[in-house]
Amino acid sequence: MPFTYDYPRPAVTVDCVVFGLDDGDLKVLLIQRADKPFAGRWALPGGFVNMDETLDVAARRELKEETGLSCDYLEQLFTFGEPGRDPRGRTITVAYYALIRRAEHRIQGGSDAKEAAWFSLHELPSLAFDHDKILESAHKRLQGKVRYQPIGFNLLPLKFTLTELQKMYEAILDRPLDKRNFRKKILSMGVLERLTESQEGVAHRAARLYSFSKAKYADVVEHGFNFEI
Amino acid sequence: MPFTYDYPRPAVTVDCVVFGLDDGDLKVLLIQRADKPFAGRWALPGGFVNMDETLDVAARRELKEETGLSCDYLEQLFTFGEPGRDPRGRTITVAYYALIRRAEHRIQGGSDAKEAAWFSLHELPSLAFDHDKILESAHKRLQGKVRYQPIGFNLLPLKFTLTELQKMYEAILDRPLDKRNFRKKILSMGVLERLTESQEGVAHRAARLYSFSKAKYADVVEHGFNFEI
DNA sequence: CCAAAAGTGTTCTCCATACACCCATGC
DNA sequence: GCATGGGTGTATGGAGAACACTTTTGG
Numbered sequence: 001m002p003f004t005y006d007y008p009r010p011a012v013t014v015d016c017v018v019f020g021l022d023d024g025d026l027k028v029l030l031i032q033r034a035d036k037p038f039a040g041r042w043a044l045p046g047g048f049v050n051m052d053e054t055l056d057v058a059a060r061r062e063l064k065e066e067t068g069l070s071c072d073y074l075e076q077l078f079t080f081g082e083p084g085r086d087p088r089g090r091t092i093t094v095a096y097y098a099l100i101r102r103a104e105h106r107i108q109g110g111s112d113a114k115e116a117a118w119f120s121l122h123e124l125p126s127l128a129f130d131h132d133k134i135l136e137s138a139h140k141r142l143q144g145k146v147r148y149q150p151i152g153f154n155l156l157p158l159k160f161t162l163t164e165l166q167k168m169y170e171a172i173l174d175r176p177l178d179k180r181n182f183r184k185k186i187l188s189m190g191v192l193e194r195l196t197e198s199q200e201g202v203a204h205r206a207a208r209l210y211s212f213s214k215a216k217y218a219d220v221v222e223h224g225f226n227f228e229i
Numbered sequence: 230m231p232f233t234y235d236y237p238r239p240a241v242t243v244d245c246v247v248f249g250l251d252d253g254d255l256k257v258l259l260i261q262r263a264d265k266p267f268a269g270r271w272a273l274p275g276g277f278v279n280m281d282e283t284l285d286v287a288a289r290r291e292l293k294e295e296t297g298l299s300c301d302y303l304e305q306l307f308t309f310g311e312p313g314r315d316p317r318g319r320t321i322t323v324a325y326y327a328l329i330r331r332a333e334h335r336i337q338g339g340s341d342a343k344e345a346a347w348f349s350l351h352e353l354p355s356l357a358f359d360h361d362k363i364l365e366s367a368h369k370r371l372q373g374k375v376r377y378q379p380i381g382f383n384l385l386p387l388k389f390t391l392t393e394l395q396k397m398y399e400a401i402l403d404r405p406l407d408k409r410n411f412r413k414k415i416l417s418m419g420v421l422e423r424l425t426e427s428q429e430g431v432a433h434r435a436a437r438l439y440s441f442s443k444a445k446y447a448d449v450v451e452h453g454f455n456f457e458i
Numbered sequence: 459c460c461a462a463a464a465g466t467g468t469t470c471t472c473c474a475t476a477c478a479c480c481c482a483t484g485c
Numbered sequence: 486g487c488a489t490g491g492g493t494g495t496a497t498g499g500a501g502a503a504c505a506c507t508t509t510t511g512g
Binding site: 207 | 462465466467
């Protein structure tokens, strides 16, 4: 069946807001653009969608190409398509946000990118295109979603302490949480596996390690339980 | 600045899941396709995005062209871009969902559409493309969002009774709500204007009419209140 | 023994839920 | 006067929020 639509078409790209955790600080991965437009400016990693790949795959591929990273969680965010958002011509971008376990990865600049680096959300440079708008909406989405879906674990090592877990939520939600209430709640959900091991190499009492259990989470959801921080 | 990217491009469309209320029943607006592919099948209203219009505008325009309707609320839902979802070739669709006050509008088939009609969510025909998937995710989004944002009012006449309001939520959430608790809660939010008028033309005690007040809602939000059903 | 973080319970308030009867109106 | 939906209050249980001290470990 031939495609009968031969009008001009917009270009379609994907862009990716990648979040990572640095102790108690939420960071975003940016690349420095090598080419015009906005050469030298910082931007979200991303690029054009190939004709035979899904949008998700395009997002993962571009991220890999430009920063060397694979993400642990990826979710479509929003599609931005204002005429004029790209000075080269009509470009529609499907934005994603991703979470990665920073400790386990090493970043490196790629083909279209001079350099890649992590920025704290409080010290962002001026960004190319409408990427500041995309970044802001990704941050809001993350803040909303992390409270009722167990996605935040993708920012932590597979084994973590309750304090690390709490700090992760505090970093994302940007407000302090009460230690006793937090522990009571998260433990009562029954989605954590308490490991026999403890923290090592700290100059104080070692904390117990925990891991997130997908199996326990599936059980709990099955029985109508709601995850909520 | 010339556009240096001259690879083949996917086609970009918008599709719209339009919800309307029919007494206690949530309905969706579908059109019957005039042309191939899927000629004669029911589908979501939608079509190609023009080069100089925003995505939102494209959604409203297509809706108007194919059904004669203007929507009271429109929100971007998700972008579907599987290669192969359109047999004519790679097509990426930005899906929207819309809410309209059915009582105030009259539908009519348009250019690309043989016919437009409302379907109950429980009696859906087989749909063209991946439109059943889009419809399902729109329904889920609506169920989620209606609980913490006052968007449901866009399905009701500007003046409504508390019973109509409750039935709207019951239709969307697909479960019964307790009358006294519902009234207590919605009134305590302080976002409704109680009008002096009452219902007319009913064969029983006439109910008080209310309207949603944007101003009151803005106040309440400003003071940190959370709308939640 | 000191510094640093781990770990632990109780009280109070508020909100969600469950639940049944009288009232006003049109026919 | 009867059928139909409109309108109202209270009691109970559970969850969220506030809050401070003891324990363990390494240096």
